[in-house]
Amino acid sequence: MLGRDVGRGVDEIxxxxxxxxxxxxxxxxxxxxxxAVPAGSCxxxxxxxxxxxxxxxxxxxxxxxxxxxxxAVAGRPxxxxxxxxxxxxxxxxDDSALFDEFxxxxxxxxLGVVEPEHGLPDVPAxxxxxxxxxxxxxxxxxxxxxxxxxxxxxxxAVDATGRTWLAGMITEAKAAGAAVVVASHFxxxxxxxxxxxxxx
Amino acid sequence: xxxWLTWLSDSSLTVLVVLGLLSLPFYKAEDLRQKFVGAxxxxxxxxxxxxxxxxxxxxxxxxxxDHVRANPAQLTWDDHGDRDRxxxxxxxxxxxxxxxxxxxxxxxxxxxxGWPDLPLAAALTASSALFAFRWANRPYAWFELAAxxxxxxxxxxxxxxxxxxxxxxxxxxxxxxxxxxxxxxELVRGWNARILRSVSAAFGDVLALLPPGRPVRLRxxxxxxxxxxxVLARRSALPxxxxxxxxxxxxxxxxxxxxxxxxxxxxxYLAVLPFAGGLxxxxxxxxxxxxxxxxxxxxxFAALVVLTVAAALWTAATALLGLxxxxxxxxxxxxxxxxxxxxxxxxxxxGASVDVGGLxxxxxxxxxxxxxxxxxxxxxxxLSYFHSS
Numbered sequence: 057m058l059g060r061d062v063g064r065g066v067d068e069i070x071x072x073x074x075x076x077x078x079x080x081x082x083x084x085x086x087x088x089x090x091x092a093v094p095a096g097s098c099x100x101x102x103x104x105x106x107x108x109x110x111x112x113x114x115x116x117x118x119x120x121x122x123x124x125x126x127x128a129v130a131g132r133p134x135x136x137x138x139x140x141x142x143x144x145x146x147x148x149x150d151d152s153a154l155f156d157e158f159x160x161x162x163x164x165x166x167l168g169v170v171e172p173e174h175g176l177p178d179v180p181a182x183x184x185x186x187x188x189x190x191x192x193x194x195x196x197x198x199x200x201x202x203x204x205x206x207x208x209x210x211x212x213a214v215d216a217t218g219r220t221w222l223a224g225m226i227t228e229a230k231a232a233g234a235a236v237v238v239a240s241h242f243x244x245x246x247x248x249x250x251x252x253x254x255x256x
Numbered sequence: 257x258x259x260w261l262t263w264l265s266d267s268s269l270t271v272l273v274v275l276g277l278l279s280l281p282f283y284k285a286e287d288l289r290q291k292f293v294g295a296x297x298x299x300x301x302x303x304x305x306x307x308x309x310x311x312x313x314x315x316x317x318x319x320x321x322d323h324v325r326a327n328p329a330q331l332t333w334d335d336h337g338d339r340d341r342x343x344x345x346x347x348x349x350x351x352x353x354x355x356x357x358x359x360x361x362x363x364x365x366x367x368x369x370g371w372p373d374l375p376l377a378a379a380l381t382a383s384s385a386l387f388a389f390r391w392a393n394r395p396y397a398w399f400e401l402a403a404x405x406x407x408x409x410x411x412x413x414x415x416x417x418x419x420x421x422x423x424x425x426x427x428x429x430x431x432x433x434x435x436x437x438x439x440x441x442e443l444v445r446g447w448n449a450r451i452l453r454s455v456s457a458a459f460g461d462v463l464a465l466l467p468p469g470r471p472v473r474l475r476x477x478x479x480x481x482x483x484x485x486x487v488l489a490r491r492s493a494l495p496x497x498x499x500x501x502x503x504x505x506x507x508x509x510x511x512x513x514x515x516x517x518x519x520x521x522x523x524x525y526l527a528v529l530p531f532a533g534g535l536x537x538x539x540x541x542x543x544x545x546x547x548x549x550x551x552x553x554x555x556x557f558a559a560l561v562v563l564t565v566a567a568a569l570w571t572a573a574t575a576l577l578g579l580x581x582x583x584x585x586x587x588x589x590x591x592x593x594x595x596x597x598x599x600x601x602x603x604x605x606x607g608a609s610v611d612v613g614g615l616x617x618x619x620x621x622x623x624x625x626x627x628x629x630x631x632x633x634x635x636x637x638x639l640s641y642f643h644s645s
Binding site for chain 2: 136139142143147149151152153154155156157158159161162163165166167168180196200
């Protein structure tokens, strides 16, 4: 069920031991999962729909507690309600959203970062296509300063050129020292960026 | 029919209580006059002023076009017939409900405060209904708001019958536009809005009803600019705020016994609340909160400052129209608004039901929903001691 070929190192930013999540009364989504993601590397989560990839990402962001085992992210138990934790972790999850009335420039203003080169039209987000909205969400996650990057199916709604760009952005994040966990259904992306793969 | 009977049976106690309260003007008119007018002389034209305000509210409400909706599933699978017929039916129901309410207010006010010029009242009601009917059948145009605002302004200025006859004629003449067919995208948007309203009503979650934002050209480089953008983006709430600013001084004139602190506090709260939609949205939606780096405390403070300015502008407008100035009502209303929109998500499992005057109420839910209004009511209660009539 689980890939457990994970390395251990002193500089691991994400770690987990014996992690398991029980669904209902008797179905384990995953169990006995060990994780170790050092700085500058990428762990890819693969598997069918409903296999637990998004759930594991939620556990790593502190949106959900594992039923058993423990995880640590950036040296602490994950807790997205803690502002200090949020400052270290950048995410793209299912619930990520845009302010429909604000333009891309205004979104980067909110993050307090220099607006990256993006090529998106300077219109309110409600006027962007599905692919452009996804790209803006991705840019937000990449641009926000972070030590940890958690991405849930980032390739969704992104065209072929965008997927190449996406792989480049993840590689850049790794080069900048971030620990990346990406759940993906797109094998070329996994091949391009992953240092470890866990198949759920 | 069976569904309605079941509902009536389930809610019989509530219906009885509401009907009892609504029937008070018909047999306790003198008591109500004593309660709200006291020893003061009834303002001449008071009933007409109230009628004009309720007409303004009714027209503004119909012009929201809540009747323009259709189930997307029906549009997909059963779109062969005349879909406009159903929309017209919805508009008739919307008009009927609102103008029955207008009629009730007019009759109650007539019993308590004295009867207005009935032909004039009838002419104004008919021309307002005609205007609302014709314009609600067309796409939105900003200048249509001139009608409800003219009605409310006539009320606040207590204008004479000649001007009111001219207004009635103008509304009738302005009802010339012809119906225009509605596009599918508007029907689906209306349907989604209705679902949102139904769910919000069912769960007592009024914050979901705050208006969505519109684009605003402002760099969002600090929390104050973000708060200001949130307010400017909700400019669709401006007509309601203006209507309230016109209505509150009239109510103060008509019911002089009630302390101005109540009118100023409640009015400012209701006028400013929709403008806090930006803060509510970012606090409630985790995916949006991640874009905004300042702490929640900083966001609240910035919103409080900006909303205090908005409440001050609203209060200044009402003071110009004759409402006594209650300075402390300004920060109080803004603070209550911030407290309201930043309340935690409602926990529907909290608390048991208790009997409140014959109505069973989930007390845990009520306590949560009162977060914000509780501060306002307490504050206004204190202020009313210093600003009694």
